[in-house]
Amino acid sequence: MVLRAGIVGCGGISRSHATAYTNLDGVTLTALCDINPDALHARADEHGVSSLYTDYEAMFQEEKLDVVSVCTHAPQHAPVAIAAAKSGVNVLCEKPLSIDLQSADQMLAACAEAGVRLAISHQYRFTPIFQEAKAWIESGRIGEVRSVREVGKGRPAGFELMEMGVHYFDEMDFFLGGIAWIHAQITYQGHEVGAEDIMPSRQLCKTDRRDNGIVAGDTMLIHIRGQSGTYGIMELYCREPRQGWMMGPHILGSEGQLMIKPNPDDGRDEMWYCPFDVSFAAHTPQWERVRFDPEIFMIGNKPWPGRHSIWGARDMVDAIRDNRQPELGGAKALTSLECVSAVYESHFTRARAELPLKDRRHPLVKRL
Numbered sequence: 357m358v359l360r361a362g363i364v365g366c367g368g369i370s371r372s373h374a375t376a377y378t379n380l381d382g383v384t385l386t387a388l389c390d391i392n393p394d395a396l397h398a399r400a401d402e403h404g405v406s407s408l409y410t411d412y413e414a415m416f417q418e419e420k421l422d423v424v425s426v427c428t429h430a431p432q433h434a435p436v437a438i439a440a441a442k443s444g445v446n447v448l449c450e451k452p453l454s455i456d457l458q459s460a461d462q463m464l465a466a467c468a469e470a471g472v473r474l475a476i477s478h479q480y481r482f483t484p485i486f487q488e489a490k491a492w493i494e495s496g497r498i499g500e501v502r503s504v505r506e507v508g509k510g511r512p513a514g515f516e517l518m519e520m521g522v523h524y525f526d527e528m529d530f531f532l533g534g535i536a537w538i539h540a541q542i543t544y545q546g547h548e549v550g551a552e553d554i555m556p557s558r559q560l561c562k563t564d565r566r567d568n569g570i571v572a573g574d575t576m577l578i579h580i581r582g583q584s585g586t587y588g589i590m591e592l593y594c595r596e597p598r599q600g601w602m603m604g605p606h607i608l609g610s611e612g613q614l615m616i617k618p619n620p621d622d623g624r625d626e627m628w629y630c631p632f633d634v635s636f637a638a639h640t641p642q643w644e645r646v647r648f649d650p651e652i653f654m655i656g657n658k659p660w661p662g663r664h665s666i667w668g669a670r671d672m673v674d675a676i677r678d679n680r681q682p683e684l685g686g687a688k689a690l691t692s693l694e695c696v697s698a699v700y701e702s703h704f705t706r707a708r709a710e711l712p713l714k715d716r717r718h719p720l721v722k723r724l
């Protein structure tokens with residue numbers, strides 16, 4: 357059976373979803389929707405799609421889709437996903453899942469009620485290098501994992517938390533075997549964040565077009581406790597934006613370290629290994645790049661060496677065919693957003709925030 361895929365929101369990330377659906381076996385990119393006709397036609401022309409919509413409800417009613425990628429900004433994720441569920445369409449939703457847990461819970465409930473899947477598009481964990489890193493860890497190659505560290509791209513922390521932070525939480529969930537609790541401290545312009553510092557994400561980060569709802573703080577230090585007892589550390593602070601080497605996990609084990617970082621020249625992930633539990637400048641020559649069999653990057657007859665959406669989309673498509681939940685489906689779809697709320701809850705209560713949170717209200721909105 358050929359699966360019929362659609363996309364709502366034809367901006368930047370939709371290119372990656374469209375390419376995924378046109379390259380996965382047994383899937384056809386059937387229909388596209390965007391309220392902006394220029395964006396809609398640009399993506400349609402690239403992929404030869406002729407069923408085009410400016411109203412997603414109409415697309416769901418007319419197209420009998422099997423799966424839709426929700427590629428709008430965060431505030432529109434819940435209404436689009438709920439409409440898709442009501443039409444019996446499986447949902448692959450871009451991150452962040454939504455702007456708060458209450459609407460995310462409604463998305464999950466609507467999908468469960470309709471008997472369709474809801475998965476979040478944190479594609480990193482599905483990529484071959486992340487899978488290899490996990491296999492190295494499980495084989496004992498770096499001993500016992502002590503910590504996983506991540507640093508933001510340099511945008512104000514409240515904004516960055518919803519951008520890269522949610523990806524990093526998913527990495528932590530992947531490498532730490534689940535997340536137990538979070539302890540965080542947040543500052544804004546040098547002082548501890550209070551209710552007066554809560555603001556819309558577009559006010560906090562004027563240099564990015566995306567809308568991430570209500571946020572707070574320009575600096576965050578986040579301590580993440582894994583279910584396995586090991587921990588993660590996330591540092592988000594303002595500096596000159598840099599892509600490249602900053603973005604990716606640094607995993608310290610009792611007998612060695614791993615780093616997965618995208619090379620700034622081509623954006624492709626590289627995995628590096630060092631045979632020390634903690635390294636100093638003198639150990640620099642000991643870091644070595646791990647080379648992989650090029651075969652592991654192949655889907656069909658093409659290599660996919662970056663953090664392409666195809667890796668997560670493939671899991672969703674396989675889940676539909678195999679009649680199972682996707683790896684990041686069901687309650688797992690909520691984890692990274694749950695962590696965002698836990699960061700704010702922990703900061704304001706000055707205590708650990710255990711997952712899942714009992715109070716589903718937005719921790720910032722309730723303090724306004």
Ligand SMILES: NC(=O)c1ccc[n+]([C@@H]2O[C@H](COP(=O)([O-])OP(=O)(O)OC[C@H]3O[C@@H](n4cnc5c(N)ncnc54)[C@H](O)[C@@H]3O)[C@@H](O)[C@H]2O)c1
Pocket residue numbers: 364365366367368369370389390391392395410412427428429430432450451452477478479519565566
């Ligand atoms: N997983 C990743 O690695 C990754 C990477 C980039 C972006 N993203 C996420 O993808 C989402 C989209 O980001 P982007 O950079 O592509 O944004 P974008 O601004 O480039 O595109 C969003 C598109 O949605 C359209 N849109 C808005 N409301 C709509 C509606 N009601 N119906 C149909 N279309 C509508 C807009 O017209 C626009 O074309 C964000 O949530 C972002 O965080 C994820």
